[in-house]
Amino acid sequence: MTAIPLALDGYLDELPVADDGGLIARFRVVSSPTDDVTDETVWACRTTDPHLAHTLLTLMRPGDLLRVGGHLTLPGRGDEGGPRLDVDALELLAPAPAMDLAEMVLDRYGPYLVVLDPDTDSVPVFTETGAWVGAAQNADAITDLIHAHETGTPPSS
Incomplete structure (x- = not known):
């Protein structure tokens, strides 16, 4: 597998999923260089850092704007799974906007x-x-x- 350093800004797509007793968090980040839906990329991410996993699982919510950094892992020939970003840095840039509802x-x-x-x-x-x-x-x-x-x-x- 090849690992490429990468940092990107994007929105947390949905609640992260905990694996291995909460020590690993898997999540998706939606990023767009132009803010046009046709240019969006959904990044499969995970972190094995227990502090980052805890932060994702307890403090983050869908729609939060994040800056994530880590290494993009590209599968080699015969490897299972697709590319993923192994996150080792996480920053909340802006919380998801509060919903102002008119109906249920x-x-x-x-x-x-x-x-x-x-x-x-x-x-x-x-x-x-x-x-x-x-x-x-x-x-x-x-x-x-x-x-x-x-x-x-x-x-x-």
């Missing part, structure tokens, strides 16, 4: 579905198969609730 919206957080209602702060969270996860106190607590559900720990208050 169903949104996806990876394999989870949330119901955002402008009339209440509470956010019901379900798995995509319809299993109840819980109610987050507000939109900012959704990722904490999901993380607690995945790890079997109580959500932080």
Whole structure:
């Protein structure tokens, strides 16, 4: 495999996925040099740095503008999988904009579905198969609730 140093700015596409007990985080970053959807590239990323994995899994949310740095790994002949960016540097450039809702919206957080209602702060969270996860106190607590559900720990208050 060939590894090429690379840094790029892009938006976190969806909630990162934890592997190996949360020590590895896999995520996707959408980047566009022109801000035109036809020029967008989706980068498959992962980090094995436990501090970066923890930050991604607990503090980042879809839509956050990130700067990621690391090494682009290109598969060689006979290697499985496609190219991926092994991230060793992460910076939050801008948080995802707060949603200003006029009506109820169903949104996806990876394999989870949330119901955002402008009339209440509470956010019901379900798995995509319809299993109840819980109610987050507000939109900012959704990722904490999901993380607690995945790890079997109580959500932080």
